[in-house]
Amino acid sequence: MSEDERDEERDAADAGAGAGARTPADASGLSGLSDRDLAVLDVERRGWPGPGAKERAIREQLEMSPTRYYQLLNALLDDRRALEHDPMTVNRLRRRREAQRARR
Template sequence: MSEEELPLSARDIAVLDFASRAWAGTGARDRAIRERLGMSPTAYLQLLNALLDDPRALAHAPATVNRLRASRALRRSER
């Protein structure tokens, strides 16, 4: 079975679900990442960035993935 045929892991789904929420501030978001996902904010962002390029993530949460891809592209174009 290829990687694209495997389902997303529970952690991947939790990260995508978490990313779909809006946060009032970075501090609250970072604290929630540690408490709810059990990972550092840096590890969360690295995993989320990788998921944005994963077709399985797009199939699972198209609105979230497309919104975050657009934000990432905008940040990259501003460099």
């Protein structure tokens, strides 16, 4: 799914939620995830143009090393709150993780 398609889905979901829709800034209260956890999931949800762009964004936007980012991401994949918040992304990453484990 392209980034534009994901944006359209989010816009449609926001429109369907009505005036009481939560913004990403206050979504952490709803899901129980921290703002940092939500930011990590958001980075994984996006498409990246090439190698290095994602790592650069991790350092600049999240102000953490890629190693720490992947540690947090791996923990989030086992967190039911992350699954409830963004099931498509979490399930996609879980499948990728299992495939990597199976190759080892």
